[in-house]
Amino acid sequence: MMGHYALTIFLSAFLLFQIQPLIGKYILPWFGGTPSVWSTSMLFFQTLLTAGYAYAHWLVGRLSVRRQGTVHLALLGVSLGLLLVLGLVWDSP
Structure with a gap:
């Protein structure tokens, strides 16, 4: 189980350090x-x-495991919806 936590932390840090320069380079123009x-x-x-x-x-600290999953799925749905809307509306540089 501890290996799962270590893998998750490593993967999240790796993805964060991949996205930071990518977005920084994208906004340069x-x-x-x-x-x-x-x-x-x-x-x-x-x-x-x-x-x-x-x-x-x-x-x-505030919600049960089932409610946590519901909140995560709701936030994922909102973020994907915003990504689709902004992808269609926002012009490229």
């Missing part, structure tokens, strides 16, 4: 290549990571 763009991108993702930790801590 809009905001320029100054160091402040990279610093802001890193700050944004670290803030999201901290918010995710706080969300997980709050969820485990």
Whole structure:
């Protein structure tokens, strides 16, 4: 069981460090290549990571396992819906 936790933590860190430079490179045409763009991108993702930790801590302390799954599925549905809508509406740089 401990191996599952270690694998999950490693995979989440790996994915986070893959997404940060990718998004930073994607927004460069809009905001320029100054160091402040990279610093802001890193700050944004670290803030999201901290918010995710706080969300997980709050969820485990307040809801049952079944309700946690329901909340996760609802948030996944909302994020996929927003991704589809923004993908169709948002213009590329």
